[in-house]
Amino acid sequence: MTDHVSVQTKDVATLRVWDPLVRMFHWGLVAAFATAWLTADEVQPVHEFAGYTVAGLVAFRLICGFAGSRYARFAQFVKGPGATLAYLGSMLRGRERRYLGHNPAGAAMIVALMLTLSGTAFTGWLMAEPDLVALLPALPQIVAPAWADDDGDEYGEGREVEGALEEIHETLANLMLMLAALHVAGVVLASVRHRENLARAMITGEKRAAEPGDIA
Ligand code: HEM
Numbered sequence: 233m234t235d236h237v238s239v240q241t242k243d244v245a246t247l248r249v250w251d252p253l254v255r256m257f258h259w260g261l262v263a264a265f266a267t268a269w270l271t272a273d274e275v276q277p278v279h280e281f282a283g284y285t286v287a288g289l290v291a292f293r294l295i296c297g298f299a300g301s302r303y304a305r306f307a308q309f310v311k312g313p314g315a316t317l318a319y320l321g322s323m324l325r326g327r328e329r330r331y332l333g334h335n336p337a338g339a340a341m342i343v344a345l346m347l348t349l350s351g352t353a354f355t356g357w358l359m360a361e362p363d364l365v366a367l368l369p370a371l372p373q374i375v376a377p378a379w380a381d382d383d384g385d386e387y388g389e390g391r392e393v394e395g396a397l398e399e400i401h402e403t404l405a406n407l408m409l410m411l412a413a414l415h416v417a418g419v420v421l422a423s424v425r426h427r428e429n430l431a432r433a434m435i436t437g438e439k440r441a442a443e444p445g446d447i448a
């Protein structure tokens with residue numbers, strides 16, 4: 233399916249790069265994240281439902297990352313720090329090559345987005361289900377004293393953990409907003425540089441077929 237090349241009107245050969253699952257994942261994630269963001273501290277049941285939807289979508293994407301179609305697989309696009317830095321350097325010089333799948337910078341961003349989303353959803357879950365906190369492994373000794381309550385009463389300690397969780401949850405959510413803005417800026421930049429509408433490609437699944445110099 234991924235190697236199917238079709239000739240469209242205007243004689244531009246295109247290739248199906250993003251399979252339907254990746255596209256549904258992407259726009260579902262955008263909708264769920266936006267909903268979680270907009271309902272935070274406003275409509276708690278909707279916030280939690282949207283947050284769990286984000287977590288479910290990320291879990292689903294992890295499976296596709298190992299068992300999905302060619303360009304959905306992490307092994308196809310996740311690169312080490314060396315290759316990622318080299319790509320960023322070529323971007324600065326305006327000489328980055330066109331990738332049919334995710335480019336190394338986009339791939340690093342995807343890893344950052346998925347990790348931050350997981351952390352946000354996980355801390356939210358812990359806040360919503362305080363009993364779960366007790367099941368976590370004991371905190372390292374360096375952290376524990378800072379959290380210990382003066383009079384050692386359990387209620388006080390619980391409150392402090394809850395406060396710390398809320399702090400982490402909010403910080404991760406704010407970090408997500410920054411990453412998402414950077415992600416969209418990267419999409420716009422790559423679209424301009426390679427003269428193709430990448431947002432549209434994430435809807436149709438189709439991209440211009442590889443040309444000489446491109447990396448398929
Ligand atoms: C409306 C704004 C957005 C647009 C136009 C957009 C567009 C895109 C495009 C074009 C790609 C493919 C990049 C490539 O060609 O390599 C992509 C990938 C991705 N985007 Fe976005 N994005 C948006 C918002 C978001 C947000 C808010 C998130 C996170 C909550 C997000 C998470 C991701 C992820 C995880 C991928 C990897 C897709 C995959 O391989 O499964 N995006 N996005």
Ligand code: HEM
Pocket residue numbers: 265268269272273279280281282283284286287349352353354355356357358359360398401402405406408
């Ligand atoms: C991954 C997507 C999520 C995002 C972007 C997100 C974002 C936020 C933000 C920005 C706040 C801070 C609101 C404020 O105090 O100004 C917040 C609070 C909170 N979130 Fe989330 N959240 C997510 C997932 C979840 C999940 C999955 C749950 C639980 C099931 C959850 C539970 C909570 C709770 C309990 C609060 C504290 C509300 C309060 O009492 O002030 N969140 N979230």
